[in-house]
Amino acid sequence: MNSLVTFEMDGDLALIGLARPPVNALGQPLRAAILEAAERAAADPAVKAIVLHGSSGLFSAGADISEFGSEASFAAPDLPGLLLRLTRLDKPLVAAIGKLALGGGLELALACGYRIGEPGTRVGLPEINLGLLPGAGGTQRLPRLIGAQAALDMMLSGAPVNAQKALDIGILDRLAPSAESLLDEARAYARELVAGQAQARPAVPFPEPAKGLPEDFLARFRQDNEPRWKSRLAPRLLLSAVEAACLLPLEEGLAREVALFKEAEASRQSAALRHVFFAEREAGKVPGIDASTQLRTIAKVAVIGAGTMGGGIAMNFANAGIPVTLLERQGDALDRGLAQIRHNYGISVKRGKLSEAQLEQRMALLTGTLDYADLADVDLVIEAVFEKMEIKQAVFRELDRACKPGAILASNTSSLDVDQIAAVTSRPQDVIGLHFFSPANVMRLLEVVRGKATAPDVLATTLKMGRTIGKMPVVSGVCFGFIGNRMLEPYAREAHRLVLEGATPAQVDGVLTGLDLNMGVFSMLDLAGVDVNFLVRDANRAAIAHDESYCRLGDELYALGRFGQKTGRGFYAYEGRNRQDDYEVVALAERLAGELHVPRRPIGDQEIHDRCLFMLINEGIQLLDEGIALRAGDIDLVWLNGYGFPSHLGGPMHYAETLGLDKVLAGIRHYQKALGDYGQMWFTPAPLLERLVAAGKTRIEPF
Known part of the structure; x- marks a missing residue:
């Protein structure tokens, strides 16, 4: 059997395990291996049902994105063809969805007649984020499973849903009590189907996906969303595919979906979004640091300045569960800053994005001080004071005196020379620029400014820290204004x-x-x-x-x-x-x-x-x-x-x-x-x- 899948007989069950680490990306080699295993199971009269699972626990994070835009994308067996073959097997096929089924991974699961997940399972169709639409049956099978409106909302947002939501809306048929028991529960489910002489594929809940919706639902949906989509092509193509699901028989809809997918794949917009996808993965590769670079511990952080920027920076760390000390010169300024942070969290509570308990948990991680001596035990301090060199240098002289050896001293300057700031300290190797963008608790970008003396472990530590608090860290050298x-x-x-x-x-x-x-x-x-x-x-x-x-x-x-x-x-x-x-x-x-x-x-x-x-x-x-x-x-x-x-x-x-x-x-x-x-x-x-x-x-x- 191909090394990209495992094949195991368990009585009258065939267990097919996807084994292409780390995320079982559905590139052509894995597609071919799945098809070979499925045909073997289909041809064996001893096999009464098939369980498809991730051999390491994770099901599949989707297509191999590096294939998009190349001939490999539709190299035989292509994903739409593979999934169509799976839907025609005359034996029940159970998808045991561990951890993730995203994009093509969810489409693979939708091609199975039955689906079981575990509490940590997340499923979604995020193709829209790459300027694409699901191209292997997702726009046709999902509306027939959960209805046109729910399917549209899920595909246009691109956001995954958790296991309970997937069960509630009908993507999952069952939930195993734990990730560890998922495969055992999937086996039991398959045997139950065999014992009950279940059909290889049950009838879909929404054979007419738009039934029950207003007659002009799709036209009105397009009209309402056109302004928000601006010049984006993918949402329009995706809506056309769902229209096909509502108006055409399944096989005609699948053919229409493939044509629309190829149009999206060939577009400049999708090429641009795929460029962004790979750029994000390249951004962490920096000369002079690698996996062997020892990181410094960041267990406690301080922020100098409790204004709009300093407060926003502090919120990032509190959100990640990291204690933060805010330092101000005057007590009233400190009180205003802490009150503003509470107000900001309060807005999130009103919008339902945060609970009152979470608000209090985060506020409990924030403490204020007027004394630099209280920063003696912090691992990272970020200065967020007025954008003038002499003011920032004065702050760094204080930090040099107050902070322990090995603490990282960072400036939030948006344009000033980080090397000049580092020069007033006795430890320029510990100084780095961390330019947060306003509002700092919302904006994703973090410019990480590497000074001429910045130590490699300081750079590596701040890059990892940036990702920990949900930022997109990008390294810049020192010049006026950085990048x-x-x-x-x-x-x-x-x-x-x-x-x-x-x-x-x-x-x-x-x-x-x-x-x-x-x-x-x-x-x-x-x-x-x-x-x-x-x-x-x-x-x-x-x-x-x-x-x-x-x-x-x-x-x-x-x-x-x-x-x-x-x-x-x-x-x-x-x-x-x-x-x-x-x-x-x-x-x-x-x-x-x-x-x-x-x-x-x-x-x-x-x-x-x-x-x-x-x-x-x-x-x-x-x-x-x-x-x-x-x-x-x-x-x-x-x-x-x-x-x-x-x-x-x-x-x-x-x-x-x-x-x-x-x-x-x-x-x-x-x-x-x-x-x-x-x-x-x-x-x-x-x-x-x-x-x-x-x-x-x-x-x-x-x-």
């Missing part, structure tokens, strides 16, 4: 300059949100704070002093006290969160353009797209060339998780590859000439971009 904010600078610069030249903030933002970015430059600056952006820019003023027009509009708004949403005025006017165009800003731009001798003209949407995005991309390529970013995929993860770049575009680096690197370079060179002195000053192609294009390369990588 994200350094790229934000030219992106925001062009947005500001375009408004001086004749565009409006709404037009610029509209082009960007038209690409499905969560928000445009000016909406983002108003949300983050025009004042915050000014202070970051002001810290880098020496680098931009040669261009008086650089973000002058933002400087003027700062001087006017128009700090964005929090003051009701910024680049837009606000009533609550309702944003309105503000013609005072347009008038201000006109005046500044006159003072700065900037010609005004109508600006086209394509120019806005190219100038903002090409400058963003160009800076990312430069970061890669300098070694600040390790990989183009790391840059994409920063912008996807920290700045609202749409996942189905894959991030700015992947988007550049999709557009064509030659097109990006040609666009930059065009504006270098077309914009006169301004173009000569700012539109300099990254040397790496020029080298890549000259060599005919289509991927962004060091070269």
